[in-house]
Amino acid sequence: MSDLKRQASVASIAQSAGRGAARSAARKRSRSGFGAERRPGWITYTILGLVLAISAYPIYFAFLLASSTAPIIAQNPIPSLMPGGQLWNNLTRVLDADIQFWEAFANSLLVATITAFSVVLFSTLAGFSFSKLRFRGRGPLLIFVIATMAVPTQLGVVPLFILMSQLGWVGQLQAVIIPGMVTAFGVFWMTQYLESALPYELVEAARIDGCSLFKAFWYVALPAARPAATMLGLFTFVASWTNFFWPFIVLGSSNPTLPVAVQLLQASFFKDYSLIMAGVVAATVPLIVLFVFAGRQLVSGIMQGAVKG
Secondary structure: OHHHHHHHHHHHHHHHHOHHHHHHHHHHHHHHOOOOOOOOOHHHHHHHHHHHHHHHHHHHHHHHHHOOOHHHHHHOOOOOOOOOOOHHHHHHHHHHOOOOHHHHHHHHHHHHHHHHHHHHHHHHHHHHHHHHOOOOOHHHHHHHHHHHHHOOHHHHHHHHHHHHHHHOOOOOOHHHHHHHOOOHHHHHHHHHHHHHHOOHHHHHHHHHOOOOHHHHHHHHHHHHOHHHHHHHHHHHHHHHHOOOHHHHHHOOOOOOOHHHHHHHHHOOOOOOHHHHHHHHHHHHHHHHHHHHHHHHHHHHHHHHHHOOO
């Protein structure tokens, strides 16, 4: 399509200003490298490489400490760039430690999976309602939902903990799952995406063909929202997996998630940073595996959502 547009523009220049001006314009465009044929230069790759190195270094730093020992870390707080040979030994110590690692892993997996699924479902439902349905108070209600994003999480901890205590959910996983089943950011994200990605004519056509409102959402809106829903689900899963503040308060050490269990490794007078960082690596590896397997589908979904028409 870009080649056709370029040829058409060159042809129009040839008709208006002559063939010489058209050839000059074609040479300038080929030298400028705009459009689909443009290839990034070494400056772009250098900047991207630096950003990638800076982003990956904290994980690599944790890996270096996890492959070392406590005496070596005490002598050299800044480790060398080459890992040691104690990673497997430290990981074994983490698994054998009295922190209920596998129970905490199962808790984190259950909480993150249910939370990601519910946030995607309810946020897409709310986004479909706010973007394509017309009802009284739609604008003020959406503004109120967005305004809740400005409220710090810490302000709601005390009343939320009192509510969980009255329900008898302290120390149970539903105290972490239920409050996170829908987020204001998810509603805002899906509303903005469906507003531009889903034509209202498709919803009207589905209703004319006999679909109920929920069927129109399920068969029309949900497939159209798949790219944004995939991103929202992945980011929600990661946020729930790494969440420490609220699970530490409401669950404690009796029924912990993985970040809370890793924190228990440093509950002593002497902090073995090789053991702590081995726990951090063990908690980070599942997320890396998730991004490796879901990265291609995520990028594919983003590209499908970016192409319209």
